[in-house]
Every structure is written in C-alpha cells, then in structure tokens.
Amino acid sequence: MNNDKNNSSSFNDLLSSGLLAIFAIVVMLFSLDLEVPGSIYTAPGLLPFVISLILFVLSFILAINSFKKKIIFNFNRDTFSVFLNDQNRRTLFLLLLISIYIFLVGLVNFELVIPIFTFEYRLSSFQIISTVMTTIIVKNFWQKKTLTCLVVVFLFIEILSAIFRYGFGILMPGSF
Amino acid sequence: MEVLSQIQDQLFYIINNPILWFACLSGVTLGILWGAMPGLSTTMAMTLLIGLTIGMSQSVAIFFMLGVYTGCVFGGAISAVLLNIPGTPDAVPTMIEGNALAQKGEGGLALGTAISASFLGNWIGIIFLIALIPAILFFALQFRSWEMFLLSIWGIAICGSMSSRESPLKGWIAGCIGLIVSFIGLDSIHGVARFSFSSYNLEDGISFIPVLIGLFGLTEILRVLPQKNHPENPSTVNHILPSFKTLIRYAKPSIRSGLIGTLVGAIPGAGANIASFFSYDIGRRRANKEEKKKWGKGSYEAIVCSEVANNANVGGSMLPTLALGIPGNAAAAAILAALELKNVVVGPLIQTENPGLIFYIYIGLIIANFFMYGMAILLIKPCVKLFNLPKGILMPLIIPICILGSFAVNFNYFDVYVMLVSGIIGYILFRLNFPLAPIVLAIILGPLADENLRRSLLVFQDQGFLSVLWDRKLGTVLLFVVLYTFYDGIFNSRKG
Structure with missing residues (x-):
C-alpha cells in the first residue's frame, strides 16, 4: 500500500x-x-x-x-x-458546473429595474444565473429537496447582492 | 509641552464627538466582515470604501478609514481558520496553523489567540510608531533597489520553505511559477508587453486577488465538495480567549514579531504579507523543540507570530506614509488617498501644516484597536457556527462570493476567468503536493523584484561585485541571509 x-x-x-x-x-x-x-x-x-x-x-x-x-x-x-475514481468524477462534474456558471455570467448581461413603491429593486443577470447554477450545485452536493435548496440559495444571493450593491457600492457583473 | 498640549486637544476633541466613535466602530465592523470574505483584501476594502467617506468630514473620514484598515487586517484570519480560505494574503500562515486547530475542535481558541495577537500586534505597532519614528525611518530608508530586490526574493524563498509539506524544492518551484505569472503585462521600465500575446487584458497584468481567490477559494471548493463524507469542523466553541498565563508564555515571540511587523511595514513597498511570513519563519527557527514539532500541524505560537506581525505592520506602514508621504504598502496608499481627498497633504511638513493631526491618527489607531478586539470577540461564536454549516451548502455558497470578489478588483470580468484558471491549476498543483502560498506571494512581490533588480543593475553596471558588497552593507547582509535560507532549506530538509 x-x-x-x-x-x-x-x-x-x-x-x-x-x-x-x-x-x-x-x-x-x-x-x-x-x-x-x-x-x-x-x-x-x-x-x-x-x-x-x-x-x-x-x-x-x-x-x-x-x-x-x-x-x-x-x-x-x-x-x-x-x-477515474468516483471522487475524481464528482470533481470533474463540479468543475464543469462551475465553468458553465462562470461563462454564463460572462456571456449574459442584463438588469431589470422593478419599481416597488418608492424603492427600485434591481435584478441583474448575475443574481438569476447565480441562483439557478448554485441551486444545481447545492442540490447535487447537499442532497436536500430542490425547493429547500432554491429558497436557501435565493435568500443568500439576494442578501449578498444587497451587501455588495448597497453596502459596498460594488456593481454586479453585467450591471451598468 | 507643545506636543502634550496638542495630544490633550485631540483627546478632548475625540471624547466630545461621539460620531467619531461611531465612524470608527462602523469602519472596524465593515473591515472585519470584508476581511472575512474569501479573497477580499485590505487594499480592496480601503480603495472601495474611500467612496463612502466623500460625504464625511475630515476627522470622521480618518477615523472610519483607520477602523476599516484595522478591522480588515484581522478579518482575514476568520475564514482562514474556519474555512481554510484566507480572507487576505497575509492570513496564509494563520490559515496553515489555525485550520489544523479548527479541525481538532479548537477553532474558537485559535481565533481567540489570533484576536489577542492582533490586538497586541496593533499596540506594538502603535508604540513603535510613537517612540521610534526617527530610528525606524532611518533604517527603512536604507532600503534601496538592491535591498528591495533581495527582500522580495527572501520573502518568496522563506514562503517556499515554510509552506511545502515535503521539501522546500516544491515550494521554490511554486514561487518560480508565481514570479513568471507576475511578469505578464507591460514592464514597468520600458513599457514592453511581456507574455501578453497581443491581449489587452493580459497587457494589464495578472492581479493577485483573483489568483488568491482561485488558488485558495476555488481549489478548496474543488477539494472538499466532491468528498462523500465532508470533513466537518467540531462546532463547539469552548474557550475563546487564551489565558493570561498563555499570553505571558508568548510574550517573547510577540515582541519579536511586533518588531518585525513594524520594521517591514516601515519599508516602503513591503507589506503585511512579507511581515507575516518573515515572522512565521523566524518564529519556527526560534521555537523550542516541542513547539517546533507542532509547527504546520496547529501551533498557537505560530498564529501569534503571524498575527502580531501583520497587525504591527499597520502601525509600521503609517510611519513612512505620515512622515515622508511614501506609503508603506498599498493599503496605506489608500489612507494617503483618503487624506488627500480631505485636503491633507502628508509628508515631512505634516506637523507644521496640520499640527496635531499625527496624534489624532495615533489616537484613532488606539481606539480602532479596542473596537477591533471587542467586535472580534462578539463575532467569533456566530462565525464558528456559520462556518460549521454542512459543507454541502456552505461551499457552493462561496462560489458567488469568489466571482464577486474577483470581479470587484478591476470591474473586469476577465479577472473571473483568471480566478477559474487559477482554481483549476491550484487544484492540480495541490494534488501533486505543491504548496500554493508561494505562488500568491511571488505574484505580489514579482513586479517589485523585477523593477528593483534592473534598477540596481543599472546603478551597479560600472562597479565591481566586491565594491557593491562593501558599499551596500545592508544589501550584503540580506544577500547572505537569502543564501542561508536556500542552504538551510536544502540541508535541513535532507536531515528531516
């Protein structure tokens, strides 16, 4: 051995x-x-x-x-x-998902501005792609119900985006 | 007498303005949170948060920025210990030791030690800043091109020797790879494009932040997430703060590391990264046999050495910034920018043009240090709990932070691709047992080494080698130290 x-x-x-x-x-x-x-x-x-x-x-x-x-x-x-053992296959699969996620964020650029009363809610392509791709990754590696994964990821991405956008004043990728 | 009256005036002003305390506390909290996010560096925090100070008065802005600086330097230790991903590059030695302790269920105490060491480090930096301004500046100004080149090479050599699990050879190879990556882009003397293959993005050079995030963040995700049984750190937080007896035991390494941190901070261009690695290396050499065995597997003394040095660096870096107008490091350059934004011109005339300002900054650093200590203690338990979430959910959630962290450096999506490639290369190198820390340090120090070597060769071109050795005594000492580091790495590893 x-x-x-x-x-x-x-x-x-x-x-x-x-x-x-x-x-x-x-x-x-x-x-x-x-x-x-x-x-x-x-x-x-x-x-x-x-x-x-x-x-x-x-x-x-x-x-x-x-x-x-x-x-x-x-x-x-x-x-x-x-x-080609099981763990390496899982690593390659994860790498593939992360690469797709990163290339998608780089390729798709848009930002929706939704007025809610006096506040303007901004939904960027980064938020949408991040929510979808991270949910897929979480679902594969956390193995809980899809809805649970989606809710956790959605809340996290929204909080993260709010901190970066309003707290630190940093634009999201694809925002303008 | 005049000095005492100036200090008194500043103290009264600060005590009577609660807004200053609030600004400092906000800065410290933001700094700790920022530093704790994988890859978001102190420099990035300082440069991006300058924008928030535009609406603030001069005094409030200074307190806010000092708070951010102090908080951020410590914040890097949180994710380093609990996630094995350093928040800032200077937290890499803390990561090596602290994460090993966290895996044994001592994450709380490891962080507590880091907090106490950071607190102590800040104090040592401040005390040296106040007491030794002329002496340290004299020493720092002896560092010219030749010495700066040797200092950079020494930093990479030490990092290579210290971070390799097998032999220094692999650490030095990693350092060489990092240096080659750092040469990509326009060269600083002639503006010739090197290894850029006509790509505008590559001509700008490779920023070290996306590489840091890729090498440590993405590599860690690729390493941990695919495992079927994720290694979970024990979530119990027993002791947080080390006992007074323990602190006394580490008094000697603390003072030594504080001195190293302040001296390195005072040398323009040499940052907290070099300070923490130097102190870590010297600490290992000076440690007793029993402690030396723990080095690399979870040593509290190692955390003390690294954290005291990188926090003492804050005070040290303020020395040339305030007294000469030459920033000690990139983060201090951001302080300089914030001061200039408020029409404060620092330099030799600071005391004449802005009487009392230098003391105001000292007091600001002291207050920020107390806030950092308090906030850090408050944040330990929630952080340990947060970072002990199942890896299956925690690691994927770090991916968007890695993307945002890389993107935020230059607001250029190319940096995110750099992060992805660094992550893949980092994972392959990790599997091949190459250490990753020397790559990041070499990317940071590479431009410094390159520019200073060529400048010094130009200066020395008409001189003989012996006359250079004789004329530049500090450089000669450093040259022998560099050669000894290589000698020691080769022969000690053979003995091991």
Whole structure:
C-alpha cells in the first residue's frame, strides 16, 4: 500500500517535472524574443529568463529525486484507474458546473429595474444565473429537496447582492 | 509641552464627538466582515470604501478609514481558520496553523489567540510608531533597489520553505511559477508587453486577488465538495480567549514579531504579507523543540507570530506614509488617498501644516484597536457556527462570493476567468503536493523584484561585485541571509 503511494507520488513528481521543464524552456524562449529597448541590464526579459532557468534546474532536481526513490514504475490498469475514481468524477462534474456558471455570467448581461413603491429593486443577470447554477450545485452536493435548496440559495444571493450593491457600492457583473 | 498640549486637544476633541466613535466602530465592523470574505483584501476594502467617506468630514473620514484598515487586517484570519480560505494574503500562515486547530475542535481558541495577537500586534505597532519614528525611518530608508530586490526574493524563498509539506524544492518551484505569472503585462521600465500575446487584458497584468481567490477559494471548493463524507469542523466553541498565563508564555515571540511587523511595514513597498511570513519563519527557527514539532500541524505560537506581525505592520506602514508621504504598502496608499481627498497633504511638513493631526491618527489607531478586539470577540461564536454549516451548502455558497470578489478588483470580468484558471491549476498543483502560498506571494512581490533588480543593475553596471558588497552593507547582509535560507532549506530538509 505504502509502496503504491510512493510509486504514485514519484510518478506525479516525474510527470510534473517534465511539464515544468517544458514550461520553463518555452518561457526562456519567449524571454529571449522580447525586445531590448535600452541597456541589457534593464532588458524586460532579463529576470523572466533567469527565473525560468532556475525553474528548469529545480524541475530537473525534482526529476532526479523521483528517480532516486528507486521505485520501478509499474504501470497497469490500476495506476490509471485512480484518475477515474468516483471522487475524481464528482470533481470533474463540479468543475464543469462551475465553468458553465462562470461563462454564463460572462456571456449574459442584463438588469431589470422593478419599481416597488418608492424603492427600485434591481435584478441583474448575475443574481438569476447565480441562483439557478448554485441551486444545481447545492442540490447535487447537499442532497436536500430542490425547493429547500432554491429558497436557501435565493435568500443568500439576494442578501449578498444587497451587501455588495448597497453596502459596498460594488456593481454586479453585467450591471451598468 | 507643545506636543502634550496638542495630544490633550485631540483627546478632548475625540471624547466630545461621539460620531467619531461611531465612524470608527462602523469602519472596524465593515473591515472585519470584508476581511472575512474569501479573497477580499485590505487594499480592496480601503480603495472601495474611500467612496463612502466623500460625504464625511475630515476627522470622521480618518477615523472610519483607520477602523476599516484595522478591522480588515484581522478579518482575514476568520475564514482562514474556519474555512481554510484566507480572507487576505497575509492570513496564509494563520490559515496553515489555525485550520489544523479548527479541525481538532479548537477553532474558537485559535481565533481567540489570533484576536489577542492582533490586538497586541496593533499596540506594538502603535508604540513603535510613537517612540521610534526617527530610528525606524532611518533604517527603512536604507532600503534601496538592491535591498528591495533581495527582500522580495527572501520573502518568496522563506514562503517556499515554510509552506511545502515535503521539501522546500516544491515550494521554490511554486514561487518560480508565481514570479513568471507576475511578469505578464507591460514592464514597468520600458513599457514592453511581456507574455501578453497581443491581449489587452493580459497587457494589464495578472492581479493577485483573483489568483488568491482561485488558488485558495476555488481549489478548496474543488477539494472538499466532491468528498462523500465532508470533513466537518467540531462546532463547539469552548474557550475563546487564551489565558493570561498563555499570553505571558508568548510574550517573547510577540515582541519579536511586533518588531518585525513594524520594521517591514516601515519599508516602503513591503507589506503585511512579507511581515507575516518573515515572522512565521523566524518564529519556527526560534521555537523550542516541542513547539517546533507542532509547527504546520496547529501551533498557537505560530498564529501569534503571524498575527502580531501583520497587525504591527499597520502601525509600521503609517510611519513612512505620515512622515515622508511614501506609503508603506498599498493599503496605506489608500489612507494617503483618503487624506488627500480631505485636503491633507502628508509628508515631512505634516506637523507644521496640520499640527496635531499625527496624534489624532495615533489616537484613532488606539481606539480602532479596542473596537477591533471587542467586535472580534462578539463575532467569533456566530462565525464558528456559520462556518460549521454542512459543507454541502456552505461551499457552493462561496462560489458567488469568489466571482464577486474577483470581479470587484478591476470591474473586469476577465479577472473571473483568471480566478477559474487559477482554481483549476491550484487544484492540480495541490494534488501533486505543491504548496500554493508561494505562488500568491511571488505574484505580489514579482513586479517589485523585477523593477528593483534592473534598477540596481543599472546603478551597479560600472562597479565591481566586491565594491557593491562593501558599499551596500545592508544589501550584503540580506544577500547572505537569502543564501542561508536556500542552504538551510536544502540541508535541513535532507536531515528531516
């Protein structure tokens, strides 16, 4: 069991060191490509180049350390099945919901102004999308009745919007 | 005598104006609530709430802003301890220790310790502010480009060493990633666009707030919410305030951390983030063997070191702000803006042009400190109860706060996408056992390091290396300290 954990950790280290090394090389190339308007000492790419070089060296050391653990990488179906376990599937599903939520708020922009006596109630696209998307997330992970989830989320979003809009004077995304 | 009479006049004025007390209390309460919201930083609070002071008189506005500043610096500790999401970047060390204690059912006492440490830190900052203005300013002004560069690198190196669970190597790698992200945008000397790929949004650079929210807020949501059995913190709040005996035990680290916080605060450009990490690192080195074992797994002494330093930083940052007109950090710059909005020009002539104002600000800080202590104690129990709601409901409700917090930085929705990407990268890095704190600190300190390195190289271009070492003694000391931090990280981790 412990060996499996070490194996997985070493594999992760080796994988991340490879990716980091590639990233560092790309940054180095881009840094060299930057124009140098004045002296070489004030070149905009100077520190980015030095830091990416350091990153490359550090990722190389990380790779050596993962080899030093002397664990033979034993890839079989179980090694990769770890990536598709139930919790990871739930994480991916949650990430998908959050991404849809964020992209929707970015795409849909409107604000309704509803006069209630002398007060103007403002309902922005952010409030509506947040209520719907957060209810879906809460329903999936809290597992209570849909109506309960909706009421809790609606009240929370309204209070939050009121605090930001009237308390802190911050506009909602999509408001104008 | 003149000084005493000025202090007396200010005291009478404040006592006879209850509106000032109310403004300060409102500022403190707003500040604590703001700081407690994941990712809403002190600087953001100060800049956005300046708008509320437009209708206020000069004296009321100053008290309100001082209240916000004091409250916000502490507020970051609340969500850090109870949610494992730091309200402000300087609360990251408190998060590491406090959340570990909250999981053991000691969240109340962890917060109580943070409050007492914050109260103490503010006092130390104020006392140093009053007593040591000339000495601290002399020291702070020795920091030029070369020293500022080394200070920034030291901060990132320490943060990398301290926050990595395995070896400092991964912390330093995280620091390098953060530095590279900080270079995105127009460079500060020539205005050359770096790594922006012709995108206007990227040319503005990556703000650290959305990254902070993504790395700590979204990553925590992605980590906790999909678990079938959510880890619940015990909701009982037994002790809140540490005993007097405990406080006496932490007197030495408190004074040391207070001095670090004030000194770092007095250095223009170095903020509470550096102060809390420095103090946290030095605290670990100075702790006894038994205490050292608890470091990273829930140490009260560590919370004291971090909280005293970041609160003493408030007083420290006011030093160059008031005496030289150079803000100690971004939040102090907002105080400066609020003062200028009320036609107060700070700087070397402050005492001549606005006699007594400096004492008025000292007294304001003292009152704000008392209000912060009282309000924080009142808010602990409801906060513990609130943040102990089932994670299945609590975590999804944080998502809209993360969106609003990221959006509110520049009112640009691009920052929300930055938050999303940071959250995804943060989650992957978390799974690969990389610490996240050095990334945020590096993004904050990266521009400072970059600009100051290039400036100092330009200054030193005709000098030999040895003459630089000899001429810039403070820089030389700092250089050796940075090298020692790397040496210590490599060899101590091998021993471990």
